[in-house]
Amino acid sequence: MTLLRYTIRRILQAIPVLIGISFITFVLVNALPGDPVAIMLEGQEVDQETIEAVERRYGLDRPFHERFVTYMLGLIQGDLGYSFHRDMPVSTLMWIRLGPTLLLVISAFVFALVTAVPLGVLAAKRRNEPTDHVSRIIALIGVSTPSFWIGIMLILIFAVWLGWLPSGRLVYPWRDPAHYGFDGRLELYYQTIRHLLLPMVALGTLQMATIMRIERSSMVESLQEEYVQLARAYGVPERTILRKHAFRSAQLPIITIVGLNLSTALGGAVLIETVFEINGMGRLLIQSIQQLDYQVVMGVTIVLATIFVIGVIITDISYAYVDPRVSYGDRD
Amino acid sequence: MATTEGQLGDGEEPQVGWRHTLAQVRNDPTARFGLYIIAIATSVAIFSAVDANLSRLTLGAYHDYTIGEWLPVLENPETLPPPGEMQTYQPPVFAEGGSWDNPLGTDQSGRDYLSRIIYGARISMAVGFFATFLGLTGGVAIGAVAGYYGGWIDDVLMRFVEIIYSIPALVLVIVFTVFVSGGNPDVIYAILGVGIATVPVFSRIIRSRVLSVREMDYVEAARAAGVTDRNIIRRHIIPNSFAPVLVYATLQIGFAILIVAGLSFLGYGAQPPTPDWGQMLNHAHGQMHVNPWMSIWPGVAILLTIMGFNLFGDGLQDALDPRIDN
Amino acid sequence: MSNETILEVDGLKTHFYTEQGVVRAVDGVSFDVREREIVGIVGESGAGKSVATTSILRLIEEPGQIVDGEITYRDLTIVGFEEQDDGTLTPREAMLSNREMRDQVRGNEIAIIFQDPMESLNPVYSVGHQVTEFIELNRELSGGDARQEAIDMLREVGIPEPENRFDDYPHEFSGGMRQRVLIAMALGCRPTLIIADEPTTALDVTVEGQILDLVKDLQTKYGTSFIWVTHDMGIVAEICDRVNVMYLGEIVEQGPVDDIFHDTKHPYTQKLLESIPRPDRTVTELDPIAGTMPSAINPPRACRFHTRCPDARVACTEVEPRFVAVGNDADGDGDEHEGEHNDHRTACIKYDDVGYWDSVPLEKVGDRDIQYVGDRS
Numbered sequence A: 001m002t003l004l005r006y007t008i009r010r011i012l013q014a015i016p017v018l019i020g021i022s023f024i025t026f027v028l029v030n031a032l033p034g035d036p037v038a039i040m041l042e043g044q045e046v047d048q049e050t051i052e053a054v055e056r057r058y059g060l061d062r063p064f065h066e067r068f069v070t071y072m073l074g075l076i077q078g079d080l081g082y083s084f085h086r087d088m089p090v091s092t093l094m095w096i097r098l099g100p101t102l103l104l105v106i107s108a109f110v111f112a113l114v115t116a117v118p119l120g121v122l123a124a125k126r127r128n129e130p131t132d133h134v135s136r137i138i139a140l141i142g143v144s145t146p147s148f149w150i151g152i153m154l155i156l157i158f159a160v161w162l163g164w165l166p167s168g169r170l171v172y173p174w175r176d177p178a179h180y181g182f183d184g185r186l187e188l189y190y191q192t193i194r195h196l197l198l199p200m201v202a203l204g205t206l207q208m209a210t211i212m213r214i215e216r217s218s219m220v221e222s223l224q225e226e227y228v229q230l231a232r233a234y235g236v237p238e239r240t241i242l243r244k245h246a247f248r249s250a251q252l253p254i255i256t257i258v259g260l261n262l263s264t265a266l267g268g269a270v271l272i273e274t275v276f277e278i279n280g281m282g283r284l285l286i287q288s289i290q291q292l293d294y295q296v297v298m299g300v301t302i303v304l305a306t307i308f309v310i311g312v313i314i315t316d317i318s319y320a321y322v323d324p325r326v327s328y329g330d331r332d
Numbered sequence B: 001m002a003t004t005e006g007q008l009g010d011g012e013e014p015q016v017g018w019r020h021t022l023a024q025v026r027n028d029p030t031a032r033f034g035l036y037i038i039a040i041a042t043s044v045a046i047f048s049a050v051d052a053n054l055s056r057l058t059l060g061a062y063h064d065y066t067i068g069e070w071l072p073v074l075e076n077p078e079t080l081p082p083p084g085e086m087q088t089y090q091p092p093v094f095a096e097g098g099s100w101d102n103p104l105g106t107d108q109s110g111r112d113y114l115s116r117i118i119y120g121a122r123i124s125m126a127v128g129f130f131a132t133f134l135g136l137t138g139g140v141a142i143g144a145v146a147g148y149y150g151g152w153i154d155d156v157l158m159r160f161v162e163i164i165y166s167i168p169a170l171v172l173v174i175v176f177t178v179f180v181s182g183g184n185p186d187v188i189y190a191i192l193g194v195g196i197a198t199v200p201v202f203s204r205i206i207r208s209r210v211l212s213v214r215e216m217d218y219v220e221a222a223r224a225a226g227v228t229d230r231n232i233i234r235r236h237i238i239p240n241s242f243a244p245v246l247v248y249a250t251l252q253i254g255f256a257i258l259i260v261a262g263l264s265f266l267g268y269g270a271q272p273p274t275p276d277w278g279q280m281l282n283h284a285h286g287q288m289h290v291n292p293w294m295s296i297w298p299g300v301a302i303l304l305t306i307m308g309f310n311l312f313g314d315g316l317q318d319a320l321d322p323r324i325d326n
Numbered sequence C: 001m002s003n004e005t006i007l008e009v010d011g012l013k014t015h016f017y018t019e020q021g022v023v024r025a026v027d028g029v030s031f032d033v034r035e036r037e038i039v040g041i042v043g044e045s046g047a048g049k050s051v052a053t054t055s056i057l058r059l060i061e062e063p064g065q066i067v068d069g070e071i072t073y074r075d076l077t078i079v080g081f082e083e084q085d086d087g088t089l090t091p092r093e094a095m096l097s098n099r100e101m102r103d104q105v106r107g108n109e110i111a112i113i114f115q116d117p118m119e120s121l122n123p124v125y126s127v128g129h130q131v132t133e134f135i136e137l138n139r140e141l142s143g144g145d146a147r148q149e150a151i152d153m154l155r156e157v158g159i160p161e162p163e164n165r166f167d168d169y170p171h172e173f174s175g176g177m178r179q180r181v182l183i184a185m186a187l188g189c190r191p192t193l194i195i196a197d198e199p200t201t202a203l204d205v206t207v208e209g210q211i212l213d214l215v216k217d218l219q220t221k222y223g224t225s226f227i228w229v230t231h232d233m234g235i236v237a238e239i240c241d242r243v244n245v246m247y248l249g250e251i252v253e254q255g256p257v258d259d260i261f262h263d264t265k266h267p268y269t270q271k272l273l274e275s276i277p278r279p280d281r282t283v284t285e286l287d288p289i290a291g292t293m294p295s296a297i298n299p300p301r302a303c304r305f306h307t308r309c310p311d312a313r314v315a316c317t318e319v320e321p322r323f324v325a326v327g328n329d330a331d332g333d334g335d336e337h338e339g340e341h342n343d344h345r346t347a348c349i350k351y352d353d354v355g356y357w358d359s360v361p362l363e364k365v366g367d368r369d370i371q372y373v374g375d376r377s
C-alpha cells in the first residue's frame, strides 16, 4: 500500500518536470534566433505567400504563448503534432520508432549489468590483485571511449574483417518471421540476437564500465561494514557473505546509477542508431533535423526525456523496494 | 572542528590541505600519467592554435604537405612550395603503399592525417575546458543559491536543473546547436550547449555540499556576526565545496569531449575544414570498407585524451577522499 | 572460584604493516578467561583492545597480521607458532584452519557483540531474519526451530512482542533495542564465550544501565563467559570479575576487580580510576590522563607509559618492566589468607627490584622528549 502511494506520489511529482521539459524543448525549437520556418525553407526560393502558408499550417502566425498552450493541450491527449515531411502524426511515428530504441537501450543495460556486476564483485573481493587491476583498466577504457567509435571498430572487426556478424539494422523479435523470410520464431530470435550483439556492446560498454566501477567501490565499502564483520565473526562462509550479506546493500548505488545513466544511454542511442542504421528514435531525430521536420524533433526530444523520467521513477521504486530505510516519504 | 575568530575574519575555513592533495597526486603514478596526457594534449592544442602556418597546413591550404617537411616549413614559411598534386587516401606507413612522409596516411583531400589529428586536439580541448567552465560557473551559482536559501528558491532552481538533466545531454546539445544557431551549427554553440547540459551535475554537488556546510559552526558564527548572505556564500561555502567540484570538473571535461565528439560525428560540431576528431570519424565511417585505418586514429586520440582526464580525476578523488587517507 | 580456564591468550602480538610503519597494536598480551566469568579489558581509545579481541576470532584483516603468541580455546589451538631452524616463526600444525575456525569456533563457541548497534545490523534484512540466520548456522536447528528460538531469544532480551517485531528492519529499532537484538543473536548461538566490544559506549547512560543489568541476568542464567571491552572503569566495577588494563598494546595490570580497585598498583590504572565520574566531583574536576597516547608505530622505549606517567624516573626509560605478581592481598590487610589468589600482576618497575627507587625522577632530567628512532629492541 505504502509502495503504491509512493509510486503515485513520484508520478505526480514528475508532472511539473514533464511540463518543464516540453516548455524548454518548445522554447529551443520555436523561440530562439533560429526561426523554424526560415530554417525549414532555407535555400529555397519562396515567396511571402508560401511562408505564410507554412506558418499557418504550423500555427506559427499566432503568438508564442498561444502556440505553447495549444501544443500542451495536444500533448495531454497524446497528440505530438504532425510530421510535415513524412505526412503522418508524430505520435504514430514515435510509436513505430520507440520499439527499436527500447530494445537497444534495454539490451545494452542487460549486457552492462550481466558483465559489470560479477566483475565488480570479483574485483572488490580480490582488491589490489591482478583481477582487480585488469577490471579497473577495462573500466577506465570503457568510460573513456566514445560509444560510436566502439561501434565502428566492432563493425570493422566482426563484420568487415571476420564477417561473423551483420554490420547493421536490427531484426525485431515482435515482427512476423515471414517478414524477414525466416523459418520460424526460433530463427527470428536467433537473428535478433545476432543483429543486436554489436550495437548492444557498443552502447553498453560505457554503462558496463560505469557500473563496474561503482559495483567495485560499493562492494569494497560494503565488505568493510560492521555487519559484514559480524557475519564473519559468526562463521558465515565468505561465499555467502559476498553473495548475500555484503551484496544486497551494495546494489543500492547501482540501482540509482542505472536510472541516472539512462540519460547517457538514450543520448548514446542516437549515435549507435546512426552507426548501425537502426531506425529508432535517435536516427529519427537526426533525420528530422536534416529534413527540418521540427515537430518531430520536438516529439523525439520530449519522448526521450519522458522515458528518462519514467526510468528514474522505476529505479526509485526499486530502490525503495530493496532498501527498507526509504520511508516512501521524504527521499528526494 | 575548532575554529578561531581569526580564521573567520579571513574567510578561511578548515579546507582540505592543498599541498597534501598535490603531494598525494604526485605520488600516484596513474594520476601522474593522466596529468602527462592532459599536459601534452593541452600544449598541442595551444601550439597548433598559435602557429598559423601549421593551421594552414592542416586546414588544407597545402594539401600535399607531409609531416616530414613540417619543421623547415614552419621555420621558413616563405619557402612554402605551391600546392602540388593531391594524394588522397594514402594508407599509413605500416600498410602497403604507405610512407613516412604521412605516417598515418592522408585524408579525402590529401591532407596529412597525423597533423590533422594533432590539430584536432585544439577543438576537443577548447570545448572540454570552456564548456566545463561554463557549466561549473552556472552550476556553482545555482547550487549555492539553492542550497543556501532553501525553501521555494531551492524548489524552483532544482526543478529547473532536474528538467535540464532529464533531456539526454547529447539530444539537448544537438537541438540546441542546430536550432539556436539557426541551422548553422558551430563549435561555439557546441560549447554553450554542453555547458548548459553540464550545469545540473555541478549544481547538485554544490547544493548538497552547501546543505552540509551551512550547518557548520563557522557559518553559523559568521551569520550571527552579521556577515551578509552573499559573502557567506562567496567566502565560506563555495571555497569549502571546492574539492569535490574540482574532481567532478576534471571528469566532466572528459565527458564534454565525449559529447562533442558525438556531436561532431553527427555533423553538428566543428565544421570543415577545421579538423576535429568526431568529424574525421564521420567521414571515416563512410570509408570503413575502403579505408578502414582512417577510423582508428581519431578514436584513439579521443580515447587517450578522455582517459587522461579520467585518470587525473580519479587520482584527485583518491587524494581528496578521507577514507583512503586513513 | 576454581572454574576451568576456557581461553588462554599468551604473548599475543598483532601488528599492522602500514605505509607509515609497523603499528604494534597488540604487542605481547597475555590473559585468560575462565568458565562463567566476566573478564574486562579496559584502556583508552587506541590501546589495542579491539585488535586483541578480534585476534581471538582470527578476524584480523590486511594489513594486519598475528605475528606471535598462542591462543588456545579449550583444546583447540586458535593461534600457535613454532620456531623454524632459521629462527622464523611458522604456524603450528595443530592450528585450526580457516574453515575449522568458521565451523567450530566462530559463533558456536565464541560469539561477539560490537560497539555500534547502529552499524552491526544489516539494514536491508529484517532483524528476525538476521537473528535466525546466525542461530541456524551455529546450532543444529531446522529453519522453523531456529525461527522459534530467535523469537524466544528476542523475548528473553526484553524485546516486546517479538513475533510482531520479527519482520521489522533495524532502522525501526532504537539503539538500545538493537543492542538487545545483538545480545539475543549472540546468546541464541549458545556460545561458551561472548566477546562484547564496548557494547554500551554508543548508548546513553540509562539504556547502558539496563543493558548491563540484562547481561548480568542472562550471564547467570546461561553460564556464559564474557570478555567485556570498555574504557570505563565504572562499568568494570559493575560487571567484571577480573580485569586487564591495557596501555599501548600491552597489558599493564591485571587481576580481580577488587584488587585493581582497592589495591591499585600501576600508575596508569590509578589514572583511569581517577577519571571515573563520581557524584561528589563535578566533571570539570576530572583528572584526565595528561597528554595523548603516543603512536603505536614507535612506542616509547622501556615502559611505554613513561611519557605520561607522574611517577616516571630515568630507570623507566631504560628497563623493560616485567610482569610481576603483586597480589596475595585482596582485602588489603597486609596478610595472605586462605582463598586469596595470586592473580594480581602488574608491569611497572616500581614493584620490581631493578633500581627504580635509586633513579632520578624523569622531570628533573628534563629530557621528556627523548627521540626514539627505529624500533625499540
Ligand SMILES: Nc1ncnc2c1ncn2[C@@H]1O[C@H](COP(=O)(O)OP(=O)(O)OP(=O)(O)O)[C@@H](O)[C@H]1O
Pocket: C016, C018, C023, C024, C025, C043, C044, C045, C046, C047, C048, C049, C050, C051, C052, C062, C063, C064, C231, C296
Ligand atoms: N586496519 C588497521 N590498520 C592500521 N592500524 C590499525 C588498524 N586497526 C587498528 N589499528 C591500530 O591499532 C591500534 C589499536 O586499535 P584498536 O582498535 O584495537 O583500539 P581500541 O583499544 O579498540 O580503541 P577504541 O576504544 O577506540 O575502540 C591503533 O593504534 C590503531 O590505529
Ligand code: SF4
Pocket: C266, C267, C268, C303, C304, C305, C306, C307, C309, C310, C311, C312, C313, C316, C321, C347, C348, C349, C350
Ligand atoms: S615503570 Fe615507571 S613509567 Fe612505567 S608505570 Fe611504572 S613508574 Fe610509571
Ligand SMILES: [Mg+2]
Pocket: C049, C050, C051, C197, C198
Ligand atoms: Mg575498539
